[in-house]
Amino acid sequence: MTAFPLIRALDRGTTVFLALLAAIAIAVPLLNLLVPATSPFHLSSYFVALFGKYICYALLALSIDLIWGYCGILSLGHGAFFALGGYAMGMYLMRQIGTRGVYANPILPDFMVFLNWPELPVYWYGFQSFPYALLMIVLVPGLLALVFGWFAFRSRVTGVYLSIITQALTFALMLGFFRNNFGFGGNNGLTDFKDILGYNVQAPGTRAALFAISTLALMIGFLICRAIVASKLGKVLVAIRDAESRTRFLGYRVESYKLFVFTLSACMAGVAGALYVPQVGIINPSEFSPGNSIEAVIWVAVGGRGTLTGAILGAVIVNYGKTYFTSGPLAPYWLFMLGGLFVAVTLLLPRGIVGSVQHWLTRWRERNPGEPSPAANGAAAGSPPPPEPAARPAE
Amino acid sequence: MNDLTAGSMLYLDGVSVSFDGFKALNNLSLTVAPGEMRAIIGPNGAGKTTMMDVVTGKTRPDDGEVYFNGTQDLTALDETQIAELGIGRKFQKPTVFEMHTVEDNILLALKSNRRPRATLFWRPNGEDDRRIDGILQIVRLAPLRERIAGSLSHGQKQWLEIGMLLAQEPKLLLVDEPVAGMTDAETRQTAELLREINRDRTVIVVEHDMTFVRDLGVKVTCLHEGTVIAEGTIDQVSANQRVIEVYLGR
Numbered sequence: 001m002t003a004f005p006l007i008r009a010l011d012r013g014t015t016v017f018l019a020l021l022a023a024i025a026i027a028v029p030l031l032n033l034l035v036p037a038t039s040p041f042h043l044s045s046y047f048v049a050l051f052g053k054y055i056c057y058a059l060l061a062l063s064i065d066l067i068w069g070y071c072g073i074l075s076l077g078h079g080a081f082f083a084l085g086g087y088a089m090g091m092y093l094m095r096q097i098g099t100r101g102v103y104a105n106p107i108l109p110d111f112m113v114f115l116n117w118p119e120l121p122v123y124w125y126g127f128q129s130f131p132y133a134l135l136m137i138v139l140v141p142g143l144l145a146l147v148f149g150w151f152a153f154r155s156r157v158t159g160v161y162l163s164i165i166t167q168a169l170t171f172a173l174m175l176g177f178f179r180n181n182f183g184f185g186g187n188n189g190l191t192d193f194k195d196i197l198g199y200n201v202q203a204p205g206t207r208a209a210l211f212a213i214s215t216l217a218l219m220i221g222f223l224i225c226r227a228i229v230a231s232k233l234g235k236v237l238v239a240i241r242d243a244e245s246r247t248r249f250l251g252y253r254v255e256s257y258k259l260f261v262f263t264l265s266a267c268m269a270g271v272a273g274a275l276y277v278p279q280v281g282i283i284n285p286s287e288f289s290p291g292n293s294i295e296a297v298i299w300v301a302v303g304g305r306g307t308l309t310g311a312i313l314g315a316v317i318v319n320y321g322k323t324y325f326t327s328g329p330l331a332p333y334w335l336f337m338l339g340g341l342f343v344a345v346t347l348l349l350p351r352g353i354v355g356s357v358q359h360w361l362t363r364w365r366e367r368n369p370g371e372p373s374p375a376a377n378g379a380a381a382g383s384p385p386p387p388e389p390a391a392r393p394a395e
Numbered sequence: 396m397n398d399l400t401a402g403s404m405l406y407l408d409g410v411s412v413s414f415d416g417f418k419a420l421n422n423l424s425l426t427v428a429p430g431e432m433r434a435i436i437g438p439n440g441a442g443k444t445t446m447m448d449v450v451t452g453k454t455r456p457d458d459g460e461v462y463f464n465g466t467q468d469l470t471a472l473d474e475t476q477i478a479e480l481g482i483g484r485k486f487q488k489p490t491v492f493e494m495h496t497v498e499d500n501i502l503l504a505l506k507s508n509r510r511p512r513a514t515l516f517w518r519p520n521g522e523d524d525r526r527i528d529g530i531l532q533i534v535r536l537a538p539l540r541e542r543i544a545g546s547l548s549h550g551q552k553q554w555l556e557i558g559m560l561l562a563q564e565p566k567l568l569l570v571d572e573p574v575a576g577m578t579d580a581e582t583r584q585t586a587e588l589l590r591e592i593n594r595d596r597t598v599i600v601v602e603h604d605m606t607f608v609r610d611l612g613v614k615v616t617c618l619h620e621g622t623v624i625a626e627g628t629i630d631q632v633s634a635n636q637r638v639i640e641v642y643l644g645r
Contacts, residue, residue, distance in 0.1 A: 005515060232517040235499055239492045246490045249451060250563065251478035252509050260511045 009226035017309055018219055025215035029208035045204045050323060052211040052279045054316045059218045059272035061299045061315035062308060063265040066225050068297070069306030070234060071261050072241035074159075077166030078269050079293035080173050081141035083283065085270025087177075088140055090190035090283040091124060092133035093201070097194050110192070111185045121183045130197060137274040138267045145266030146259065153255035153262070158244065167290050174288030189284025190277075201278050214275045218312070221268050225308050228261070237261060298338065302345050304352025313354060403465060404429040404567055404597040405450065410459030411621075412445055419445040420456070421621035427567075429464075432593040434608045435601045436632075437618035438642045443601045444487065446618070447569050451484045452477040464566065479509070483565035487572045487601075489552035493545030497536055497555060500544050501527045504559035526562070534558035534588065550581040557588065567597045574607050586610040605633075605643075617642065 031043040060082050067073040094109040103113040126132040180186035199206040228234050239247045240254055248254050277283045303314020326334045349356050405427040412420040420442045427433050435443055448454035452474040461469040492500050531537040534554040560568050574582040602608055615632045617625040625635040
């Protein structure tokens with residue numbers, strides 16, 4: 001019974017997409033570790049680390065698409081949940097350093113020794129244990145989202161007002177984490193990690209494994225999202241997105257639905273952040289900066305909101321573009337290009353890349369009835385396309 | 396609560412609502428009997444929609460009593476709780492879920508467990524299919540089952556919304572201007588549809604179209620400035636001097 005929504009989610013498009021991700025999860029580490037560096041098929045460790053980072057961003061984008069694309073909750077503070085998951089992982093990694101730190105203190109991380117702290121703060125207890133850290137990675141963002149969402153949704157804060165308070169949330173957390181006495185390393189954050197579960201975080205093997213695990217997490221996240229949007233609950237979410245007050249008059253408790261997806265989405269963002277930290281080797285308060293959260297929303301808009309696959313593609317494409325352009329002579333212009341991209345997508349492709357392709361395929365099939373439907377469309381079959389951004393349901 | 400409320404489906408007594416000093420409802424009293432169909436008319440701003448807002452929990456009255464089914468105090472409940480009690484509402488502007496198919500619109504409205512866990516684990520079943528079929532037959536949308544609701548005509552959307560109301564299996568239906576923007580043929584069909592629905596449910600219809608109200612052939616209440624100025628058959632009400640003055644005469 002419990003497994004049923006997961007099985008139903010497996011339509012052809014979903015299966016194809018999952019198979020593709022699985023192939024990437026296996027092939028990339030193999031091409032990195034087993035193929036000699038001289039071969040043209042070899043993938044460098046730089047490439048693995050870079051794309052591992054993109055995969056984490058893709059999971060963050062997926063979590064945003066679930067609430068924005070399907071339930072109309074535009075969170076401009078999702079980076080906060082990502083960063084909290086990252087900090088939980090960072091705390092575990094800090095505790096693993098032990099006596100290898102600069103000050104060789106077996107318990108206290110370096111920054112605490114430097115600040116002359118006599119002992120470990122209570123909230124750092126337990127983070128030497130990996131299972132405990134895993135629990136916190138999901139629990140801390142989830143709990144914050146639950147409490148925040150409970151107040152916001154029960155008070156019927158919607159639309160732009162909700163977006164603004166989510167920005168305030170991440171901004172407040174950023175200011176907090178910048179403070180040294182907050183106990184998370186102040187503006188330097190947590191870094192200088194040595195190993196994870198006994199494996200050196202810098203080693204190619206560990207990096208390849210982290211890449212594979214991140215991709216696996218993305219697959220699980222994608223499957224969960226598909227299961228949700230393909231269920232009747234998913235239909236209720238779309239109903240809330242398009243006509244919230246109508247849904248309420250039908251007898252649905254809108255705030256419970258919003259709270260459910262918002263909390264789930266925050267947990268997914270937390271997992272994404274936790275996988276991101278060992279791959280980039282640092283977590284600091286700048287991850288909370290409002291700009292990061294807005295950028296993540298842009299990835300979803302570019303890929304196509306309300307499509308799930310679009311969020312993943314958007315995150316990878318935009319971030320690849322960012323890496324490509326910021327490492328060349330065009331670097332000073334990247335922010336203009338990002339802004340231009342957002343304007344261009346809003347004006348020319350309001351449905352995003354995947355959303356537009358789906359739209360064209362649907363139109364093509366309507367004009368050619370009887371033809372077999374193209375396989376590519378299956379990826380989002382059953383998910384109704386979101387309205388264009390300008391179309392706000394008047395109620 | 397007193398004896399008057401006991402035998403009524405909907406009982407409003409001395410209800411007042413004001414917005415920034417403007418009295419939208421002014422000491423409004425109205426009783427609708429179980430199984431009755433009531434038409435409510437009145438000029439713009441008479442308080443017809445505000446009355447519906449009060450009954451469905453969207454607006455809380457400043458003063459007065461609102462009882463449903465003789466015993467339920469509606470002023471203490473919110474929209475969701477009131478919908479669960481069995482009061483369905485059709486809005487003035489057709490509000491269907493435009494991105495969903497006709498079938499899914501009805502499915503979402505079907506009386507069922509509304510909690511997130513129940514909807515997450517819901518699976519397609521013959522029973523729900525049969526209920527959807529039945530409702531689509533009644534509202535004459537059976538051939539359009541797979542269509543996206545956003546692509547329906549205005550009249551079809553109105554019917555779909557009435558179908559959604561029926562799917563909720565309410566005891567009381569509030570229908571706000573069902574024939575606004577409909578063709579004459581659609582208007583006649585809608586009157587017929589409402590009479591059919593009225594066979595086992597109480598219905599309150601707010602409407603401007605006097606031909607349609609005459610077609611329904613039911614008791615009429617005329618509102619003006621938030622209060623009842625006349626009540627009776629359509630002929631009695633349209634002969635009322637005050638009704639002619641404020642509403643029909645224009």
